Amino acid sequence: xxxxxxxxxxxxxxxxxxxxxxxxxxxxxxxxxxxxxxxxxxxxxxxxxxxxxxxxxxxxxxxxxxxxxxxxxxxxxxxxxxxxxxxxxxxxxxxxxxxxxxxxxxxxxxxxxxxxxxxxxxxxxxxxxxxxxxxxxxxxxxxxxxxxxxxxxxxxxxxxxxxxxxxxxxxxxxxxxxxxxxxxxxxxxxxxxxxxxxxxxxxxxxxxxxxxxxxxxxxxxxxxxxxxxxxxxxxxxxxxxxxxxxxxxxxxxxxxxxxxxxxxxxxxxxxxxxxxxxxxxxxxxxxxxxxxxxxxxxxxxxxxxxxxxxxxxxxxxxxxxxxxxxxxxxxxxxxxxxxxxxxxxxxxxxxxxxxxxxxxxxxxxxxxxxxxxxxxxxxxxxxxxxxxxxxxxxxxxxxxxxxxxxxxxxxxxxxxxxxxxxxxxxxxxxxxxxxxxxxxxxxxxxxxxxxxxxxxxxxxxxxxxxxxxxxxxxxxxxxxxxxxxxxxxxxxx
Amino acid sequence: xxxxxxxxxxxxxxxxxxxxxxxxxxxxxxxxxxxxxxxxxxxxxxxxxxxxxxxxxxxxxxxxxxxxxxxxxxxxxxxxxxxxxxxxxxxxxxxxxxxxxxxxxxxxxxxxxxxxxxxxxxxxxxxxxxxxxxxxxxxxxxxxxxxxxxxxxxxxxxxxxxxxxxxxxxxxxxxxxxxxxxxxxxxxxxxxxxxxxxxxxxxxxxxxxxxxxxxxxxxxxxxxxxxxxxxxxxxxxxxxxxxxxxxxxxxxxxxxxxxxxxxx
Numbered sequence: 001x002x003x004x005x006x007x008x009x010x011x012x013x014x015x016x017x018x019x020x021x022x023x024x025x026x027x028x029x030x031x032x033x034x035x036x037x038x039x040x041x042x043x044x045x046x047x048x049x050x051x052x053x054x055x056x057x058x059x060x061x062x063x064x065x066x067x068x069x070x071x072x073x074x075x076x077x078x079x080x081x082x083x084x085x086x087x088x089x090x091x092x093x094x095x096x097x098x099x100x101x102x103x104x105x106x107x108x109x110x111x112x113x114x115x116x117x118x119x120x121x122x123x124x125x126x127x128x129x130x131x132x133x134x135x136x137x138x139x140x141x142x143x144x145x146x147x148x149x150x151x152x153x154x155x156x157x158x159x160x161x162x163x164x165x166x167x168x169x170x171x172x173x174x175x176x177x178x179x180x181x182x183x184x185x186x187x188x189x190x191x192x193x194x195x196x197x198x199x200x201x202x203x204x205x206x207x208x209x210x211x212x213x214x215x216x217x218x219x220x221x222x223x224x225x226x227x228x229x230x231x232x233x234x235x236x237x238x239x240x241x242x243x244x245x246x247x248x249x250x251x252x253x254x255x256x257x258x259x260x261x262x263x264x265x266x267x268x269x270x271x272x273x274x275x276x277x278x279x280x281x282x283x284x285x286x287x288x289x290x291x292x293x294x295x296x297x298x299x300x301x302x303x304x305x306x307x308x309x310x311x312x313x314x315x316x317x318x319x320x321x322x323x324x325x326x327x328x329x330x331x332x333x334x335x336x337x338x339x340x341x342x343x344x345x346x347x348x349x350x351x352x353x354x355x356x357x358x359x360x361x362x363x364x365x366x367x368x369x370x371x372x373x374x375x376x377x378x379x380x381x382x383x384x385x386x387x388x389x390x391x392x393x394x395x396x397x398x399x400x401x402x403x404x405x406x407x408x409x410x411x412x413x414x415x416x417x418x419x420x421x422x423x424x425x426x427x428x429x430x431x432x433x434x435x436x437x438x439x440x441x442x443x444x445x446x447x448x449x450x451x452x453x454x455x456x457x458x459x460x461x462x463x464x465x466x467x468x469x470x471x472x473x474x475x476x477x478x479x480x481x482x483x484x485x486x487x488x489x490x491x492x493x
Numbered sequence: 494x495x496x497x498x499x500x501x502x503x504x505x506x507x508x509x510x511x512x513x514x515x516x517x518x519x520x521x522x523x524x525x526x527x528x529x530x531x532x533x534x535x536x537x538x539x540x541x542x543x544x545x546x547x548x549x550x551x552x553x554x555x556x557x558x559x560x561x562x563x564x565x566x567x568x569x570x571x572x573x574x575x576x577x578x579x580x581x582x583x584x585x586x587x588x589x590x591x592x593x594x595x596x597x598x599x600x601x602x603x604x605x606x607x608x609x610x611x612x613x614x615x616x617x618x619x620x621x622x623x624x625x626x627x628x629x630x631x632x633x634x635x636x637x638x639x640x641x642x643x644x645x646x647x648x649x650x651x652x653x654x655x656x657x658x659x660x661x662x663x664x665x666x667x668x669x670x671x672x673x674x675x676x677x678x679x680x681x682x683x684x685x686x687x688x689x690x691x692x693x694x695x696x697x698x699x700x701x702x703x704x705x706x707x708x709x710x711x712x713x714x715x716x717x718x719x720x721x722x723x724x725x726x727x728x729x730x731x732x733x734x735x736x737x738x739x740x741x742x743x744x745x746x747x748x749x750x751x752x753x754x755x756x757x
Contacts, residue, residue: 102710103674109709146678147626149657151638154627154675175674176629179710191546194570198704201633201729245636258497264643265507271640272519279524279584281731282633285571293575319500489632 001440003217003427004046004057011066014045017058018072025050027342028073031080033087034442034451035110041087046427046438046455052363055427065090075345078463086110101174101492109182131158131170138162146175153488161474169469173462176492184441184452189215189289189420192449196439197284199454200490202245204280205238206432207439208287211452213366214439215289218426219418226412227291228368233298233405234283235367235430236398241270242433243391243398244313246485250388251320253479254329262316266309273305291415303406310399317392330385334468334480337382344464347457348435349394350484353379353386360431372404384483391485420447432457434485458490507644511733512740518733519645525588526567526726527574529600531558533581541573541582547697547704558602564590565598565700568728591725591738592748598700598724613691613722617663618743621653624662624686628679629711630669633729634696638668640732653739659685664742668729670698670711671718683719691722693742695735700726 009017018028029046036042043066047056060066068091070077080091081100088108091097102108134141145156154175160168180199184192196211197204209231216223223231248263271281277298278286286292320326336346341354351358359376361369377393379386425442435457444450465484469477510516536559542550549566550573552559558581574584592598627635638655641648648654656662659682671679683690694715697703702713715721725738740746 106673146675147659147682151625151635151655152627153630153632153635154669154678175678176627176669176672177674177710178629178670178672178705179708180705183705183708187546188544190572191544194546194568194572195704198568198631198633198728201631202636204633256497258501261644262500262504264640265645268519268640268643268645272521275520275731276522279522279571280569281523281637282729284728285524285569293571319496323497487632489630 001044001057001425001427002220003214004055006057007059009058009060011043011060011062014058014060014069015067015072017045018069018076021047021056022072026056028069028076029055029345029436029438030453030455031069031076031083032440032453033083033089033110034453036442041089043083043089044440044453046440055364055429057427062089065092067092068094070095073345074343075460075463078459084108101177109179132160132168134160139167146172155488159474164473164475166469166472166474166477169466171462171466173488174492176488178493180493181452181454184449187449189219189418189449192441192452193288194285197282197287199493200456200458200487201282202242202487203238203432203434203437203456203490204282204284205234205287206430206437207454208284209235209367210428210430210432210437210439211441212287212289212428213430214426214428214441216418216426217428218424218441218443219289219421221290221416221418223291224413224416225368226295226410227414229405229409230292230296230298230414231287231367232369232372233296233402234278234286236402236405237270237274237277238283239398239433240395241267241274242485243395244270246391246482247317247320247388247395250330250384250479250482251326253482254326256320256323256326259316259320259323259326266313266316269309273302273309277302288415290418291413293415295414298406299409303403306399306402310396313395313399317395320388320392327385329476329479330388330483331383333384333476334472334483335381335383336464336468338380340467341382341464344467345460346435346464347460348432349387349390350435350461350464352377353390354382355380360429360436364429366429368405371408372401374401384480387483387485422447434458434487434490435460454493456490456493458486458488459493461486462491508647508650509645512736512746520586520588520731520733523586523588523731524569524571524584525586526564526569526590527562527571527582528585528587529558529562530581530583531602533579534558534560535579535581538578540576540578544572544576546570546572547706562600563598563701564600565595565724565726566697566703567726568697568704570728588727588731589734589737590727591723591734591741593723593741595700595721595724597748598726613742613744614689615744618745619652621664621739621743622656622662623653623664623666623739624656624659624682625666625668626675626679626682628667628669628675628699629672629705630696630698634668634698637729637732637735638666638695641735646732646736648736651736651740659683660687662686662690664691664693664739665719666693666695667699667715667719668696670702670705671714672711674710676712676718679718691742692719693723693725693738694721695725695727695738696730697726697728700724703728
């Protein structure tokens with residue numbers, strides 16, 4: 001695959017490869033399946049190298065089942081379960097083989113005739129959603145959702161608790177599964193960008209960008225310089241409104257009502273600037289394979305508008321910093337240790353708040369990031385406070401980046417024509433406001449999309465989140481959840 | 494934190510006067526549904542239908558202008574306005590499209606008469622409580638619904654509130670494409686509501702299934718699922734479009750689409 005190195009291996013060798021990667025300091029990212037031809041299933045394993053450099057991708061064709069890597073890389077567990085649910089393939093010795101995405105009564109929609117295991121036993125498949133069985137009369141069970149209070153995305157959370165203390169927590173996040181990856185099949189590259197922007201609304205730019213970069217890698221397209229800089233501008237505007245919303249929402253959970261209103265007002269101001277710049281409050285309809293659909297004209301007015309907003313955001317963050325009641329509720333809440341963050345696959349601000357210094361914009365630069373100064377905020381504490389501080393620092397860093405982009409922006413064209421190549425495949429990525437986002441695209445023989453795989457940051461971080469909830473208390477739950485800043489649409493797709 | 498009180502007071506009022514006189518709706522530059530000028534449409538051309546990712550445009554030789562355009566399926570991607578060689582389809586700022594009848598979202602050459610809203614009793618004009626259900630959205634609609642309570646729009650000033658329990662709700666506001674897994678919780682929420690109860694399909698996904706329609710996991714919005722009192726397409730509908738639609742439902746504002754068609 002373009003944008004990666006690696007090659008064809010035997011599925012049985014994957015545990016050995018995974019162990020070697022662990023020893024070298026690399027990181028497994030995901031596994032996904034696709035059908036290169038009718039009736040044949042192929043697995044693709046994606047990994048990050050120890051430092052910067054090219055991503056690694058191995059492919060293998062399982063004979064009905066493959067060895068599970070979940071015992072070596074726990075974060076791989078959910079990806080393997082997704083492959084089991086959607087493709088009917090088996091993973092040997094999977095520690096939690098029950099259904100993840102689809103209900104128990106739904107057959108795998110992409111079961112391949114050959115290479116699919118009919119009789120692979122899925123241990124625990126008969127236990128609904130993998131909930132533990134408890135025979136303790138004093139432990140209470142609280143199912144919450146999928147329709148929750150206020151305007152929220154649908155998901156069901158099950159708490160096992162005694163009094164205020166949560167013993168065990170189990171989220172069920174796939175009520176909203178729309179099968180988006182499958183909806184790309186048969187689309188042209190241009191229409192695919194519209195689809196990608198609608199996978200996660202508040203990540204429209206990141207999704208569009210990662211998708212387009214995957215297409216451009218597959219088709220070896222050089223995007224014009226002005227488009228690369230404007231893409232950075234769009235991506236950072238998206239980070240701004242997301243992080244401002246995040247700080248406002250977090251203040252709401254600690255009952256700081258004026259601060260909540262202020263955070264959301266600043267978010268609204270950025271969204272209104274987005275609309276003025278692009279016609280869309282979510283910055284949709286601009287990024288397309290080959291560059292941008294039309295040129296933008298931020299030169300005369302955007303810098304001034306953002307400078308005013310930057311001062312207001314700095315004041316807002318400073319006031320939050322001085323709100324002891326707010327900080328008291330965040331410090332030590334929902335602590336995520338570095339080893340758990342690494343093992344379970346935490347990403348984005350969540351991993352950076354637990355001491356893992358990774359950011360795709362710096363480590364695997366795309367668009368124009370290699371030419372721009374970027375400070376990556378990292379904290380060691382791993383609690384809700386650290387997650388808020390990382391995001392607050394990223395707000396200031398985004399303002400600085402945008403200021404630089406607007407200074408360096410040169411005249412020029414913004415789109416390069418590209419034509420689809422049958423059978424081409426490519427990998428694209430972006431550091432979304434929530435973390436690492438990958439798109440892997442495969443073209444069919446007709447020059448249209450055949451398979452698109454999305455690794456979204458919310459899928460990664462929802463996997464991590466329960467580890468910070470077990471053995472904590474109910475009063476901290478809402479604060480802890482807000483401090484992760486997750487979406488469910490991105491996770492469920 | 495006393496300084497937050499001081500801060501709040503010193504910042505002054507952030508709320509717009511809109512939809513009152515002279516107010517800013519906050520949507521400067523927002524692109525809406527494509528505008529269609531059939532007299533410019535070239536016979537034999539199907540560029541728009543070929544690029545439309547959600548099947549909103551179909552070439553129909555018998556139809557006026559030679560094609561059908563369903564705003565209820567439009568995801569506002571603007572691809573058709575870029576593909577149209579003759580300028581028959583052009584970008585517009587027509588984003589407020591709350592209508593009471595599904596067929597009013599189909600483009601037609603003749604003006605619809607403005608409808609008097611008799612569906613919702615007058616009592617709900619002064620107070621409306623909404624239960625929102627996300628039935629499989631991209632979170633864009635939720636982001637805009639949450640924005641309704643930010644200080645700029647401040648929905649409460651209009652006597653419209655979100656409520657946690659369906660038992661206290663007058664209106665079920667549905668977003669998303671209605672996935673198979675959300676069908677039962679959605680119906681249960683509706684059944685828990687006291688009568689009279691109203692349903693609003695917010696966003697193109699809820700109106701028609703949107704861009705995800707036709708997959709193995711989702712349906713076509715509220716079509717055939719619940720009786721709908723108000724349709725509001727948009728991807729997503731912006732906060733002012735949602736407010737407009739709510740006021741249309743309450744009979745406090747005329748249907749914008751009907752007004753536009755009369756050429757006012």
